[in-house]
Amino acid sequence: MTNSNNCILSCKNVCKSYKMGAGKLEVLRGVGITIGRGEFVAIRGASGSGKSTLLHILGALDSPDKGEVFFNGNNIAEFGGRKINEFRGKKVGFVFQFYHLLDELTVLENVLLAKMAQSSAFGWLTCRISAKKRAMELLERMGLSERIGHRPFQLSGGERQRVAIARALMNEPELILADEPTGNLDSQTGNGILKVFEELHSAGQTIVMVTHDEKIASGAGRVIKLTDGKIAAD
Amino acid sequence: MYDIILPIRFFLRRRITILAVLAVAICVFTVVVVMTVMTGLVKDYTQKNHDFYGDCIVWTDSLVGFGMYEEFIDELQKTDFVASASPVINSFGLVQMNFGDGSAALTLMGIDIKRHIKTTNFAQTLYYRAAAPELAFVPEDENLSGCVTGVDLTTERTKRGTYIQKTYVPSYSYTITCFPLTPKGAIVKTGTAMAANSKIFHYSDNSNSGLAKVDSSVVYLPFEQLQKLCGMDTTAKRAGAIFIKFTKNSNITVCSAKVAAMWRQFTADNSNFALADLFKNVSVADWKTYRRDTIAPMEKEQIMLILLFLLVGLITVFIIFVIFYMIISRKSKDIGILKSLGISQTGVVRVFLHLAFMVGLCGSAFGIVFALAFLVNANRLEGWLFAQFGFQLWNREIYAIGEIPHNAGAFLLIIVAVSAMVACLLGALVPTLGAAKMKCVDVLRVNKL
Numbered sequence: 212m213t214n215s216n217n218c219i220l221s222c223k224n225v226c227k228s229y230k231m232g233a234g235k236l237e238v239l240r241g242v243g244i245t246i247g248r249g250e251f252v253a254i255r256g257a258s259g260s261g262k263s264t265l266l267h268i269l270g271a272l273d274s275p276d277k278g279e280v281f282f283n284g285n286n287i288a289e290f291g292g293r294k295i296n297e298f299r300g301k302k303v304g305f306v307f308q309f310y311h312l313l314d315e316l317t318v319l320e321n322v323l324l325a326k327m328a329q330s331s332a333f334g335w336l337t338c339r340i341s342a343k344k345r346a347m348e349l350l351e352r353m354g355l356s357e358r359i360g361h362r363p364f365q366l367s368g369g370e371r372q373r374v375a376i377a378r379a380l381m382n383e384p385e386l387i388l389a390d391e392p393t394g395n396l397d398s399q400t401g402n403g404i405l406k407v408f409e410e411l412h413s414a415g416q417t418i419v420m421v422t423h424d425e426k427i428a429s430g431a432g433r434v435i436k437l438t439d440g441k442i443a444a445d
Numbered sequence: 446m447y448d449i450i451l452p453i454r455f456f457l458r459r460r461i462t463i464l465a466v467l468a469v470a471i472c473v474f475t476v477v478v479v480m481t482v483m484t485g486l487v488k489d490y491t492q493k494n495h496d497f498y499g500d501c502i503v504w505t506d507s508l509v510g511f512g513m514y515e516e517f518i519d520e521l522q523k524t525d526f527v528a529s530a531s532p533v534i535n536s537f538g539l540v541q542m543n544f545g546d547g548s549a550a551l552t553l554m555g556i557d558i559k560r561h562i563k564t565t566n567f568a569q570t571l572y573y574r575a576a577a578p579e580l581a582f583v584p585e586d587e588n589l590s591g592c593v594t595g596v597d598l599t600t601e602r603t604k605r606g607t608y609i610q611k612t613y614v615p616s617y618s619y620t621i622t623c624f625p626l627t628p629k630g631a632i633v634k635t636g637t638a639m640a641a642n643s644k645i646f647h648y649s650d651n652s653n654s655g656l657a658k659v660d661s662s663v664v665y666l667p668f669e670q671l672q673k674l675c676g677m678d679t680t681a682k683r684a685g686a687i688f689i690k691f692t693k694n695s696n697i698t699v700c701s702a703k704v705a706a707m708w709r710q711f712t713a714d715n716s717n718f719a720l721a722d723l724f725k726n727v728s729v730a731d732w733k734t735y736r737r738d739t740i741a742p743m744e745k746e747q748i749m750l751i752l753l754f755l756l757v758g759l760i761t762v763f764i765i766f767v768i769f770y771m772i773i774s775r776k777s778k779d780i781g782i783l784k785s786l787g788i789s790q791t792g793v794v795r796v797f798l799h800l801a802f803m804v805g806l807c808g809s810a811f812g813i814v815f816a817l818a819f820l821v822n823a824n825r826l827e828g829w830l831f832a833q834f835g836f837q838l839w840n841r842e843i844y845a846i847g848e849i850p851h852n853a854g855a856f857l858l859i860i861v862a863v864s865a866m867v868a869c870l871l872g873a874l875v876p877t878l879g880a881a882k883m884k885c886v887d888v889l890r891v892n893k894l
Binding site for chain 2: 263267270272273292293296297298299300301305307311312313314315316320324325327328329330331332335336378
């Protein structure tokens with residue numbers, strides 16, 4: 212549990228359902244969690260338990276049918292289009308199971324894209340050099356400094372995921388949301404990625420990671436277990 | 446900046462964009478080539494008509510003609526907008542060729558050579574007398590009466606359409622017979638028989654006006670001699686038309702209207718003239734109106750062609766729509782990524798519209814470059830096809846078309862390029878708006894991949 216002053220992200224009574232033919236599939240049934248600044252939280256659950264849906268709602272990629280999500284005390288539902296985009300681009304960094312890198316861009320460009328997305332043409336011209344420097348630093352931190360000119364399909368799964376993490380960190384977000392970041396990797400590579408997250412956490416980064424893997428989840432400081440759309444354990 | 450870098454990368458690294466560029470380039474190529482050739486032909490034909498008839502014509506369709514033409518020409522010469530005017534007789538006659546066994550009813554055109562070469566480009570149509578056009582009706586034997594024939598009446602052509610002109614003036618002669626008409630339009634009779642005036646003319650040159658009908662059926666005679674043959678040299682001499690050339694930079698329509706007003710005034714002032722009744726059959730018009738019957742169908746064909754090319758434009762829009770639909774379907778994951786990075790709907794629209802613009806720009810550029818390369822070499826290519834396979838776009842033995850028009854105007858190129866780019870933007874608009882509305886969570890969800 213988290214002190215309310217230190218809370219970065221919280222949600223109350225979040226419900227979400229999807230239409231399944233004539234019926235309705237309830238994925239989340241009144242979920243409420245609070246995440247403190249600097250915490251490394253793993254949301255664990257079986258496939259279909261609603262953990263990815265919860266993460267998408269927390270990151271404003273999706274909206275709940277019912278309930279509220281607060282970021283730094285502000286209700287995300289009240290954000291307008293511009294503020295939502297700013298939230299996604301600057302406050303939060305996403306890491307996906309399938310990396311989701313753009314094949315047409317090089318490793319460096321994929322990382323820079325996060326900064327470009329938040330800059331106007333003029334703004335980009337003024338911050339281009341510093342952005343490139345930061346992207347290079349991040350890639351070096353991820354052990355990819357030799358791969359900056361490569362394209363995603365020329366990298367291994369672990370390398371691609373590290374590029375995705377570098378991209379997520381590019382705008383120095385307050386929160387990293389990772390959706391099964393090791394789900395598509397072998398255990399050794401997955402452990403490597405977990406180590407990266409642990410290092411980020413020890414540097415003060417807030418991380419919320421969704422995983423079905425108990426071993427990976429155990430690497431986080433706090434594990435929230437989700438079963439049938441409800442929190443079973445925290 | 447992403448909205449510039451991403452389209453460039455998509456453009457350079459996606460093979461499907463090559464298809465889109467190719468589709469646009471083919472459409473642009475087709476439009477530029479066909480419009481250039483068609484516009485060139487129409488322009489060439491109208492220019493030849495203008496050259497042949499001058500700027501304005503005062504004419505009657507009656508073979509009787511009208512009188513007081515010299516007085517009216519004097520009036521015209523007093524104005525500041527008429528550069529020259531030339532009386533003309535248009536008639537028909539029986540022409541017996543004395544160098545073969547042929548005889549034919551042909552159009553006879555009587556011209557006052559000195560005034561006619563100032564009013565029209567007749568001088569430039571001559572072959573042997575091109576350097577001294579005022580001697581056009583002077584045959585080898587200067588004591589004889591000369592005539593100029595339409596080039597197709599006396600000169601053979603190669604299959605490529607080049608006239609085989611002799612190095613000397615051939616000694617052809619023609620017996621030309623006319624049936625004179627009274628001012629009332631009746632055939633002049635001697636006793637109970639029809640009167641007929643005949644005279645032998647000797648070939649002095651041929652005229653290549655570029656107007657197929659003229660070049661294959663007209664024999665030019667000295668004005669006064671044809672006037673005599675047609676019985677139009679009575680006390681009140683008559684002509685069939687007056688060709689008028691205006692001074693440089695004159696507005697032809699405005700000046701033609703002035704000539705028409707002058708003619709009305711002139712006929713009113715001379716209503717007591719013995720042959721004043723003939724004035725009623727006289728019309729005044731600028732050259733384009735006068736030749737409307739032949740020019741209008743060509744212009745109509747050109748308009749039809751433009752309408753057909755609008756359909757080509759619609760097809761381009763549809764092709765781009767399909768290709769962009771495919772691109773966006775394949776890129777739905779990327780759109781989800783962009784949105785997860787905080788790129789707005791308008792940002793996504795900008796990315797794909799910039800891509801469409803690049804497709805339009807490159808497609809237009811390639812299409813125009815290939816079209817210009819093709820047009821520059823079109824005549825050479827046709828020559829080669831003719832030499833190898835006997836293929837010609839137009840049979841030059843039949844059509845009065847020299848070379849294939851190949852000068853594409855800058856205006857046409859700009860219009861086509863801009864239209865192609867607009868077509869690309871329109872074609873890409875619907876799929877792009879669809880892309881902008883995609884919910885990133887829908888396309889990024891694992892079970893959707």
